[in-house]
Amino acid sequence: MSSVADLLRAAINPRAVAVVGASADVGKFGGRVMQFLVKHGYPGRIVPVNPGATCVFGIPAYKSITEVGAAIDVALLALPAQHLPAALEQCGAAEVPCCVIITADFAELGDEGAAREAELVRIARSHDMRLIGPNCLGFINPHVKLALTSSVALAVEPMPKGSVGLVSQSGSMMASMISHAADSGAGFSACVTVGNQADLEICDFIEYFLQDDTTHAICTYIEGLKNGPRFLALAERCREAGKPLLAVKAGSSDAGAHLTRSHTASFAGSHAVWQAAAQSGGVLAIDDPESMIDCAHFLTRFGPARNAGVAALSPSGGTIAVTADRLYGAGLELAELVPATREALSRIVPPTRPLNPLDVGGLPREQGVSAANDAQALLSNDPSVGIVFIVVATTPHLDEKVRKWGETAIASGKPTAILFTPGRLVDSARKTLREIGCPYTDRMDDALRVIRTAVDYGRVVSMRRGEAQPPAFIAVIEKQLSQLPIGRLTEPEAKSLLRAAGLSVTSEVLATNVEDAVAAATRLGYPVVLKAVCRELVHKSDIGAVKLGLLDEDAVRNAWRDVIANVAQHFPRSRMDGCVVQEMAAGGIEVILGARWDPQFGAVVMAGAGGILVEVMSDVALALAPLGPDDARTLLQKLKIWPVLAGTRGRPALDLEALTEALARLSWIAHTAGARLLELDVNPVLVKQHGVVALDARATTGPASS
Ligand code: ADP
Numbered sequence: 001m002s003s004v005a006d007l008l009r010a011a012i013n014p015r016a017v018a019v020v021g022a023s024a025d026v027g028k029f030g031g032r033v034m035q036f037l038v039k040h041g042y043p044g045r046i047v048p049v050n051p052g053a054t055c056v057f058g059i060p061a062y063k064s065i066t067e068v069g070a071a072i073d074v075a076l077l078a079l080p081a082q083h084l085p086a087a088l089e090q091c092g093a094a095e096v097p098c099c100v101i102i103t104a105d106f107a108e109l110g111d112e113g114a115a116r117e118a119e120l121v122r123i124a125r126s127h128d129m130r131l132i133g134p135n136c137l138g139f140i141n142p143h144v145k146l147a148l149t150s151s152v153a154l155a156v157e158p159m160p161k162g163s164v165g166l167v168s169q170s171g172s173m174m175a176s177m178i179s180h181a182a183d184s185g186a187g188f189s190a191c192v193t194v195g196n197q198a199d200l201e202i203c204d205f206i207e208y209f210l211q212d213d214t215t216h217a218i219c220t221y222i223e224g225l226k227n228g229p230r231f232l233a234l235a236e237r238c239r240e241a242g243k244p245l246l247a248v249k250a251g252s253s254d255a256g257a258h259l260t261r262s263h264t265a266s267f268a269g270s271h272a273v274w275q276a277a278a279q280s281g282g283v284l285a286i287d288d289p290e291s292m293i294d295c296a297h298f299l300t301r302f303g304p305a306r307n308a309g310v311a312a313l314s315p316s317g318g319t320i321a322v323t324a325d326r327l328y329g330a331g332l333e334l335a336e337l338v339p340a341t342r343e344a345l346s347r348i349v350p351p352t353r354p355l356n357p358l359d360v361g362g363l364p365r366e367q368g369v370s371a372a373n374d375a376q377a378l379l380s381n382d383p384s385v386g387i388v389f390i391v392v393a394t395t396p397h398l399d400e401k402v403r404k405w406g407e408t409a410i411a412s413g414k415p416t417a418i419l420f421t422p423g424r425l426v427d428s429a430r431k432t433l434r435e436i437g438c439p440y441t442d443r444m445d446d447a448l449r450v451i452r453t454a455v456d457y458g459r460v461v462s463m464r465r466g467e468a469q470p471p472a473f474i475a476v477i478e479k480q481l482s483q484l485p486i487g488r489l490t491e492p493e494a495k496s497l498l499r500a501a502g503l504s505v506t507s508e509v510l511a512t513n514v515e516d517a518v519a520a521a522t523r524l525g526y527p528v529v530l531k532a533v534c535r536e537l538v539h540k541s542d543i544g545a546v547k548l549g550l551l552d553e554d555a556v557r558n559a560w561r562d563v564i565a566n567v568a569q570h571f572p573r574s575r576m577d578g579c580v581v582q583e584m585a586a587g588g589i590e591v592i593l594g595a596r597w598d599p600q601f602g603a604v605v606m607a608g609a610g611g612i613l614v615e616v617m618s619d620v621a622l623a624l625a626p627l628g629p630d631d632a633r634t635l636l637q638k639l640k641i642w643p644v645l646a647g648t649r650g651r652p653a654l655d656l657e658a659l660t661e662a663l664a665r666l667s668w669i670a671h672t673a674g675a676r677l678l679e680l681d682v683n684p685v686l687v688k689q690h691g692v693v694a695l696d697a698r699a700t701t702g703p704a705s706s
């Protein structure tokens with residue numbers, strides 16, 4: 001086999017599958033798997049293996065997989081944990097390339113389970129064999145009528161066939177997504193569950209779906225990523241291939257993150273970093289699994305919204321009013337219709353009605369049917385409209401209207417989200433849309449997610465991907481890093497890194513005695529600032545180790561005495577390097593810039609409102625390093641404080657260029673240092689009318705290998 005994708009192609013489109021632990025009892029895993037294989041009409045060879053049976057579901061069984069004597073593309077092992085090692089050895093001996101292990105109770109139970117899981121991987125490796133699972137529910141491929149799963153969803157559901165590829169860490173979530181897809185008209189190229197990802201992991205299946213021609217969108221349910229950089233590299237390939245990559249990631253709450261450990265032994269990681277990574281990678285992050293399928297289905301049908309303008313219409317005046325509110329609340333934009341559209345619409349509806357969102361209800365009967373459809377056609381043709389939103393309410397001639405809406409949507413190719421607000425009453429209209437292959441949703445929340453995703457995907461496909469050129473100063477950063485100690489850095493040490501990257505920092509002198517401090521103050525010019533320099537001291541001002549606005553020599557002497565006394569009181573056993581005498585900066589607004597090393601995604605930078613505002617307003621934005629000036633500006637623009645920096649209500653605009661430049665430079669420090677810089681906080685950075693200056697910095701460095 002030349003690659004994992006080739007191996008998975010054979011496993012997911014197999015000519016022969018084996019079920020080890022096959023049973024006639026559908027109450028057992030091995031019984032259900034057999035039942036679903038047969039029930040869904042898999043046309044390839046089914047090989048039941050069970051030492052105690054001669055025939056299962058009318059198919060001759062083997063005592064051992066080693067006796068089959070013909071190539072098996074994939075084997076599913078439905079066995080208690082203690083029998084797995086021996087069964088895997090036999091699969092290896094029979095040269096089975098890929099095994100699915102549905103058995104649970106491995107790494108998710110803790111260390112002992114993790115050791116047993118590692119043993120399975122070791123056996124597989126020794127035979128050059130790959131594993132899916134354990135603790136998964138197998139996979140389905142509707143295109144070859146293959147249901148290799150024990151999921152009870154397959155007992156009642158037909159397999160919805162389509163072009164969405166799904167890889168899910170959770171088995172029962174796959175079941176719900178299949179069931180939802182069957183109801184909503186979506187369909188799959190394949191659905192794979194990966195459970196604990198002991199060997200093959202989510203990224204392997206993304207890679208498979210990337211190469212699979214029947215897959216046009218890829219959905220993932222992620223509890224923990226094995227390899228963040230690989231995921232992002234694949235996301236970039238998905239973008240290039242025009243296959244949207246969607247993800248629901250568990251762990252946005254502490255409780256959720258905790259549950260991923262006991263569910264699939266997954267480390268959820270920081271959710272804020274995930275969101276930043278997903279955004280920089282063009283991954284469409286969604287908060288609801290079933291809705292993710294709706295979104296993917298929509299994108300496979302219509303592709304991205306070419307611009308963010310939404311045009312909404314409904315035959316219900318009340319519904320369209322609420323729709324306007326909800327679109328606004330979701331932060332979506334209403335399209336500014338072009339004059340030709342406005343003019344044509346004003347011939348259809350009474351002059352008192354606004355044109356977007358548009359109420360097409362209550363028009364004279366004959367006109368009513370066609371007006372609702374004519375309006376859609378006009379909106380679809382309007383170049384300012386990126387996406388049309390039709391909110392279906394009960395109305396005369398509903399079936400006819402909905403059919404035309406669906407047909408026009410598909411014929412025009414303009415992304416069109418159709419929402420049914422009534423319940424079963426309008427099931428026949430839903431059926432009509434399913435028949436013509438037009439996506440729809442049944443809840444406003446889902447419709448808004450679909451619209452948001454289509455708009456976001458529009459941005460993703462137009463994302464510019466200039467390889468950021470490493471600036472010349474990274475050699476200086478390297479040199480400075482090599483001279484710094486490992487562990488917590490003092491303010492002057494942390495600032496030396498900033499200086500190396502060309503960031504502007506306060507002029508300052510490290511003084512080891514009071515006379516030197518006074519001399520330094522004279523040289524710098526009053527007023528000055530005096531701060532303790534002590535490695536153990538993290539929040540200097542908390543213990544009175546920062547003295548601001550010192551106006552003369554006496555003030556410096558008093559401040560020196562106080563600072564020394566305060567540090568001695570709070571950190572009696574710590575060594576002090578002395579005090580730093582700094583120029584006293586004034587004017588402007590304080591912000592925080594920072595960087596973190598994230599074990600999953602690498603160097604991350606953050607910016608936020610400075611001082612206490614950072615905690616009170618939680619005004620922070622993150623992105624993966626490095627950042628070009630455009631990326632840095634985009635990040636800063638997400639801050640609530642941005643309009644204040646940009647100058648509101650007669651306040652002067654501050655030097656946003658300098659701030660953007662500082663953030664970009666800081667991102668290169670983080671990127672260059674990698675795991676050697678665990679965290680860096682520049683708090684505050686003073687943003688002035690001309691220039692910015694770092695007033696304080698702290699950092700923790702780590703060994704190169706961590
Ligand atoms: P820490 O964060 O360790 O408590 P800082 O060095 O950030 O100590 O000082 C606390 C506050 O004092 C800063 O947030 C800033 O408002 C102010 N400050 C610090 N250094 C200067 C300076 N050189 N010029 C003006 N103000 C300063």
Ligand code: MG
Nearest residue numbers: 683684696697
């Ligand atoms: Mg500070």
